[in-house]
Amino acid sequence: MARIAVGGFQHETNTFAPSRAEYEAFEKGGGWPGIAFGADVAPAVDGANIPAAGAIRALGALGHRTAGLAWAAASPSAHVTREAYERIAGEIVRRLESEGPFDAVYLDLHGAMVAEHFDDGEGELLARVRRAVGERVPVVASLDLHANVTRTMVERCDGLVAYRTYPHVDMAETGARAARLLDATLRAGRPFAKRLGALDYLTGIPSQCTFMAPAKGLYETLAALEAKHGATLSFTPGFPMADIADCGMAAFGYGADEAAVGAATRALHGAIADAEGEFALELHEPDAAVLRAMQRGEPGRPVVLADTQDNPGAGGNGDTTGLLDALIGHRPEAAVLGMLIDPLSAARAHEVGRGGTARFALGEISGVPGRVPLAGEFTVEALGDGRFTCTGPMFNGFRMKLGRMAALRSRAAPGVRVVLASVKCQAADQEMFRHLGIEPRRECIVALKSSVHFRADFQPIAREVLVVRAPGPALADPAEFAWTRLRHGVRLGPLGPVFAGA
Numbered sequence: 001m002a003r004i005a006v007g008g009f010q011h012e013t014n015t016f017a018p019s020r021a022e023y024e025a026f027e028k029g030g031g032w033p034g035i036a037f038g039a040d041v042a043p044a045v046d047g048a049n050i051p052a053a054g055a056i057r058a059l060g061a062l063g064h065r066t067a068g069l070a071w072a073a074a075s076p077s078a079h080v081t082r083e084a085y086e087r088i089a090g091e092i093v094r095r096l097e098s099e100g101p102f103d104a105v106y107l108d109l110h111g112a113m114v115a116e117h118f119d120d121g122e123g124e125l126l127a128r129v130r131r132a133v134g135e136r137v138p139v140v141a142s143l144d145l146h147a148n149v150t151r152t153m154v155e156r157c158d159g160l161v162a163y164r165t166y167p168h169v170d171m172a173e174t175g176a177r178a179a180r181l182l183d184a185t186l187r188a189g190r191p192f193a194k195r196l197g198a199l200d201y202l203t204g205i206p207s208q209c210t211f212m213a214p215a216k217g218l219y220e221t222l223a224a225l226e227a228k229h230g231a232t233l234s235f236t237p238g239f240p241m242a243d244i245a246d247c248g249m250a251a252f253g254y255g256a257d258e259a260a261v262g263a264a265t266r267a268l269h270g271a272i273a274d275a276e277g278e279f280a281l282e283l284h285e286p287d288a289a290v291l292r293a294m295q296r297g298e299p300g301r302p303v304v305l306a307d308t309q310d311n312p313g314a315g316g317n318g319d320t321t322g323l324l325d326a327l328i329g330h331r332p333e334a335a336v337l338g339m340l341i342d343p344l345s346a347a348r349a350h351e352v353g354r355g356g357t358a359r360f361a362l363g364e365i366s367g368v369p370g371r372v373p374l375a376g377e378f379t380v381e382a383l384g385d386g387r388f389t390c391t392g393p394m395f396n397g398f399r400m401k402l403g404r405m406a407a408l409r410s411r412a413a414p415g416v417r418v419v420l421a422s423v424k425c426q427a428a429d430q431e432m433f434r435h436l437g438i439e440p441r442r443e444c445i446v447a448l449k450s451s452v453h454f455r456a457d458f459q460p461i462a463r464e465v466l467v468v469r470a471p472g473p474a475l476a477d478p479a480e481f482a483w484t485r486l487r488h489g490v491r492l493g494p495l496g497p498v499f500a501g502a
Contacts, residue, residue: 001063001064002064002065002103002104002186003065003067003101003102003103004059004064004065004066004102004105004182005069005095005102005104005105005106006041006042006055006056006059006067006068006069006071006105006106006107006108007041007068007092007095007106007108008041008045008070008071008073008107008108008109009071009072009089009107009108009109009110009113009122009125010032010072010073010074010109010113010144011073011074011076011077011080011112011113011121012076012112012113012144012146012239012313012314012315013077013079013113013114013115013121013315014076014077014078014239014314014473015079015114015241015242015243016078016241016243016315016473016481016482017078017315017316017317017473018317018366018473019077019078019317019366020078020079020080020081021078022081023081023084023087025074025075025084026072026073026074026088028074028423029074029401030073030074030075030424030425031075031395031398031400031425031426032075032398033045033073033399034072035070036071036072037069037070037091037095038067038069039068041068041069041070041071042056042068044071047397048172048396048397048398048399049172049394049395049397049398050172050175051108051142051171051172051174051175051178052071052106052108052175054171054172054173054175054179055106055142055175055178056175058175058176058179058180059106059179059183062179062180064104064183066106067099067102069091069092069095069096070088070092070095075312075424075425075426076312076313076314077424078315079114079115080115080121081116082117085115085116085121089124089125089128092107092125092129093128093129093132096129096132096133097132100132101133101137102133102137103137103138104140104182104185105129105137105138105139105140106141106142106175106182107129107140107141107142107157108141108142108175109141109142109143110122110143110144111143111147111148111149111160111236112148112238112242114242114244119244119246120152120153120246122143122147122150123150123153123156124152126153126156126157129156130157138158138159138186139156139158139159140157140160140161140178140179140182141153141157141159141161141178142160142161142162142163142174142175142177143160143161143234143236144168145162145163145208145236145237146166146205146237146238146239147160147162147236147250148242148246148247148248149236149246149250149252150246154196154252158185158191158192159181159185159194160234161174161178161232161234162174162235164210164219164222165219166209166210166215166453167393167394167428167452167454167456168394168453169394169456181232188256192232192254192255193254193255193256193257193258193261194254195261195265195266196252196265197250197251197252197268198246198248198250199249199250199251199269199272199273200491201248201490202247202248202249202478202491202492202493202496203237203238203279203493203494204240204279204281204475204476204477204493205239205240205241205314205451205452205476206281206283206306206308206452206467207281207494208279208452209452209455211455211459214278214279215237217275218235218271219235221268221271222234222235222268225264225267226264228264229257229260229261229263230255230257230260231253231254231255231257231260231261231265232253232254233251233252233253233265233268234252235249235250235268235272236249236252237249239314240478241314241315241474241475241478243484243486244485245487246487247490248490251265251268251269251272252265253265253268277494277495279494280493280494281476282467283467284466284468284469285468286322286323286326286468286470287330289326289466290323290326290329290332291330293332293466294330294332294333294444294445296464297332297444297445297463297464298444299334299443301462302440302444302445302461302462302463303444303446303462304445304446304447304454304458304459304462304464304465304466305323305448305466305468306448306450306452306454306466306467306468307320307322307323307337307447307448307450307468307470307472308450308467308468308469308472308476309469309471309475309476310449310471310472310473311449311451311474312341312424312425312426312450313426313428313450313451313453316366316473316474317341317365317424317473318339318340318341318421318424318425318426318449319340319341319364319365319366320371320470320472321340321363321373321374322470322471323447323470324337324340324362324363324374324418324447325374326470327416328374328410328413328416329413331412331415332413332415332416332445333415334415334442335415335416335444335445335447336407336416336417336418336419336433336443336445336446336447337416337417337418337448337449338418338419338421338427338432338447338448339405339419339420339421339427339432339449340362340363340419340420341365341423341424341425342362342363342365342420342421342422343403343404343422343423344365345360345362345363346403346404346406346420346421346422347404347422348360349380349404349408350404352380353383354381355379355381356379356380357377357378358378358380359375359376359377359378360375360377361373361374361375362378362420366473368472370471371471376410377411378408378409378410378418379408379409380407380408381407381409381417381436382437383404383407383436384404384435385404385405386401386403386404386421386422386423386435387399387400387402388400388431388434388435389431390429391430391431392428392431392456393457394428394429394457395428395457400425400432401423402421402422402423402432403422403423404420405421405422405435406419406436407420407436407438417438419433419438426449426451427449427454428448428450428454428456428457428458429457430457430458440458441461446462447468451467451474451476477493478492478493478496479492479493479497483499483502484502487499488500488501
């Protein structure tokens with residue numbers, strides 16, 4: 001039986017986004033559990049589809065004891081502030097040094113964290129952890145599918161294991177796979193061989209969905225290669241909104257046989273390279289998307305519109321109103337948009353009260369150029385405290401604390417409703433609507449501030465899903481970002497233009 005330290009520090013950083021992640025963002029969690037320390041780590045994540053929860057359960061089943069360090073996560077945004085990074089990373093390292101010795105370390109990381117003072121947030125953390133425990137103590141981490149994996153990350157730990165689904169329905173399962181790799185490393189008594197291969201093109205996150213080609217087939221190939229070569233493999237399509245040198249896709253693997261690990265990783269890398277052109281995805285403009293949805297959507301089989309460029313799960317603040325404006329302008333019979341993150345409007349709705357009508361100026365808080373709040377009269381249909389437990393495949397077991405919530409109905413377009421929340425979180429679970437008495441499947445159109453995660457819970461009820469390019473900071477086409485620090489030679493999209501420097 002080994003004594004294993006367990007910690008986590010998750011943030012997905014869109015360096016082009018309008019607001020940074022301060023320590024308070026990690027305290028609130030943005031849909032994730034808030035910061036927890038020591039013995040509080042396990043209860044904080046227990047029962048939820050979170051990697052640390054899966055790892056803790058698996059390590060216990062394998063006969064090991066776990067000791068909590070610190071666990072923290074915040075909604076995606078721009079850079080993690082220096083203060084937040086140092087407080088959280090510092091606490092993880094302090095507890096490693098003061099409460100050791102430990103036989104091994106498991107960390108629940110994202111892999112695409114950029115801090116104000118470090119481009120490679122996870123690489124820096126892993127380097128500090130390695131210095132704290134020494135070279136002989138195994139260190140293994142789980143990663144998000146959208147990790148931008150760096151050579152430092154690979155060099156400073158003994159194993160990295162990434163999600164294989166997007167929507168991320170396998171987060172807890174990935175934690176368990178990381179735990180099994182850590183157990184195998186302990187039993188081997190030595191580090192496994194490892195191999196990393198980076199790809200030279202970016203792709204927008206909507207096209208990374210594992211429900212469809214080419215990602216679906218690539219992960220099937222990954223599983224076949226694992227079985228053939230006896231290796232533990234990962235493919236991370238990357239988070240193409242981080243202006244750092246190492247932004248992009250990667251394939252990597254671990255195993256006892258160095259030659260087998262190399263062969264498996266090279267084969268996976270080659271399959272990803274060959275699939276480049278298949279990652280192209282059709283994007284729809286707001287007016288065209290609404291008109292098409294009005295023709296095809298019906299109660300029981302709504303058309304789902306993904307407001308991808310204002311996705312809070314990719315660094316948007318969930319407060320732009322371009323798609324809502326198109327809905328009101330075309331006056332569909334039964335449409336709902338959620339969640340618009342606007343704490344002031346949500347508070348005003350609570351002041352007005354259920355059944356009351358008032359003039360609101362909705363959204364556009366984060367200052368996207370050329371955008372102003374959407375003004376109009378709305379009736380307050382429902383109010384909520386934002387406390388509920390999610391039931392969908394992605395956020396199953398997440399105990400939400402989204403602050404004041406409200407459902408408003410437009411007076412100009414009575415068939416259009418909008419769901420307001422006060423704490424940033426992407427709309428990826430039907431309970432976010434049911435909390436306010438709205439049953440999504442009864443609508444003709446459901447518009448969601450999300451890119452892909454919504455598909456786990458909403459695609460089964462949808463007649464069709466349209467990815468919409470409405471205004472927002474989480475651009476669906478990587479070529480539209482003003483890159484400055486990306487490594488030269490990377491293609492800014494599938495078969496797209498080559499980045500040759502700022």
